[in-house]
Amino acid sequence: MNWTELYQKAVTFSYDDGVLQDLRLVGILNRYGLKGTFNVNSGLGRKNGSFTYGNDSVGRYDFAELVPIYAGHEVAMHTVSHPRLTDLGRSDIIFEIERDRRAIETVFGTRPIGLAYPFGAYDDRVVAILKDLGVTYARTVETEHSFRFQTDLLRYRPTCHHNDPALFDLIRAFLDEPASEPRILSIWGHSYEFDADRNWDRFETICRLLADRDDVFTGSNAEVLSDCGNQFGTASKGMKP
Template structure:
């Protein structure tokens, strides 16, 4: 019998993604860094607060949100996701308000950016089983937590998607080196998250610059947004094999890749392919 394993696009075993919250003006500098190193990120915005006059202050740092007329161009090539209409803790409000907080945020983003918005990050990192039920009913397919694990495992529950590390993790570069230098027999995903204003707060923009320079522009890493990873893994899981594993059919709309006896094989969208 043929030995078949799953691969990321173009036969890669490693993927890297980023997630940054709140839609603040420091995102402008952060996006420039990401674009320079060909990285893909998901930005979680609060549409009910976006462009709002006034700012909050954290440790003497004035934090302002990006203006409505700037967000479309700024996040081009990246993903925009839900972070709650007014950035409320979902576990502290009635279910009716929870629905408003999520659904209206989704509607506003979709109207502004022109594509279905299906992802999210939990405001304040709070969630429970009731939140899961509401998200599923409202068409949200994934949501990021703040529970870092330091590893490169794929999510077992997309609505409780735990990241690898925050950008201020004490051993961030050691984690990055382990990801880049390591050999993966399965699929490995490095997921970094944070808030761009923290680089001003901690005066450590050099940290993300150094990290992105090291992690970016590598031929053996797939750089993707959160939703691209979800959709690709879903397509992998939908592959249909014949009982003798001589044929495989890809019913999805995107190409998928498998390794067949040590050789990467592409199965194009809608293709039925003889693999043995």
């Protein structure tokens, strides 16, 4: 589907780690008719996946439990065990990606085409390996602060994190300014941060502002990025500037 044939603006969300708070987050997205991408670690679950964030202990779902939760959204890779890919040799990187891809395919019944870098860590060597493996897009944690179509989807920079102080100004600009060419608003984060920061109301506000807009396409990362030129599938070959 080419959303740019019908829309000039698209919004997408990207949330990582398959944590217990994703249930609440997906509930909010669904209520507002918005779509997200969930980047999951197939080797981590209830028994071995807990971690500490601030004063909070954060738990993960077992992989199979996530299937009904993410229905209607995109499931993408986040590697098997959440290592820094930049610390690994080539064969370990291939294992972390291929095995995660296969597990998602088996459990969710869809072949993932994208990923989010664990810890946001990547370099040219990692990108080259992902390209060899046929990964279509890879989301970084770098702040773009713009809505432009990007030329390198294996170094994809979201517009900003959900806690970015500029977020509401960006949303206003995204919604109010006339777009002469297609624009993407891409928000990322971790749902456990809303518990730790006690700011679930912020996510509600974000979704309320972006919902029910006739002029905004709502899609997963894959759906929204697929219109970044005609090169989807050979992502790093470049797109419209």
